[in-house]
Amino acid sequence: MKNILILATFALCLSTAxxxxxxxxxxxxxxxxxVMQVQKQxxxxxxxxxDAGMGNTSEQIKSLPQEQQDKFAKGIEKVKAVMMEQMGWxxxxxxxxxxxxxxxxxxxxxxVAAMMESPAGQVLxxxxxxxAADLMxxxxxxxxxxxxxxxxxxxxxxxx
Numbered sequence: 001m002k003n004i005l006i007l008a009t010f011a012l013c014l015s016t017a018x019x020x021x022x023x024x025x026x027x028x029x030x031x032x033x034x035v036m037q038v039q040k041q042x043x044x045x046x047x048x049x050x051d052a053g054m055g056n057t058s059e060q061i062k063s064l065p066q067e068q069q070d071k072f073a074k075g076i077e078k079v080k081a082v083m084m085e086q087m088g089w090x091x092x093x094x095x096x097x098x099x100x101x102x103x104x105x106x107x108x109x110x111x112v113a114a115m116m117e118s119p120a121g122q123v124l125x126x127x128x129x130x131x132a133a134d135l136m137x138x139x140x141x142x143x144x145x146x147x148x149x150x151x152x153x154x155x156x157x158x159x160x
Contacts, residue, residue: 021101028109029100035116037125038096039089044129046087047080048136 021029033039054076061072104112115121 021097022106025101025106025109026097028106028113029097029104032100032104032109032113032116033093033096035113035121035125037128039093041129041132042092042096043084043089045132046083048133050080050083052136052140 061069064072100109116125
C-alpha cells in the first residue's frame with residue numbers, strides 16, 4: 001500500500017510539473033531540446049554510461065573462447081535494445097520537458113535556443129557528444145587505477 005502511495009505521488013508530481021507548462025512554454029522547451037540535440041546526446045550518453053558500467057567485464061570477456069565472446073556480445077546487444085526501449089527518448093521526453101520547464105522560464109528557453117542556433121552554438125552542440133565520450137574514457141581509465149584501492153578500503157572496513 002505504501003509503495004502504491006509513493007508511486008501515485010511521484011506520478012502526480014510528474015504530471016503536475018508537465019501540466020504547469022503553458023502550451024507556448026512547452027513549445028519553447030521542445031524547441032530548446034531540439035536545438036540542443038538533447039535526444040541524440042541523451043541516447044548516446046545512455047549507451048556510453050552502460051558501456052562504462054561494464055568496465056572490466058569487457059576485458060574479462062576477451063579471455064573467453066570466441067564462441068562465448070560472440071554469445072556475450074549478442075546478449076549485450078539485446079540488453080541495450082531493451083534498455084533503449086524502456087528508457088529511450090519517447091519514454092523520457094515528457095520528464096525532460098518537465099525538468100527543463102521547471103528550470104527554464106519560457107523566455108529563457110527562447111533566448112538559449114536562439115543562442116544555440118547561432119553558428120557558435122551549433123559548434124558547441126555538435127561537439128558535446130564527442131567531448132562526453134572522451135571524458136567517459138578518461139573517467140574509465142582513472143577508475144581502473146582506483147579500483148584496487150577502492151576494494152582495499154571496502155575490504156578493510158568490512159573486516160572491522
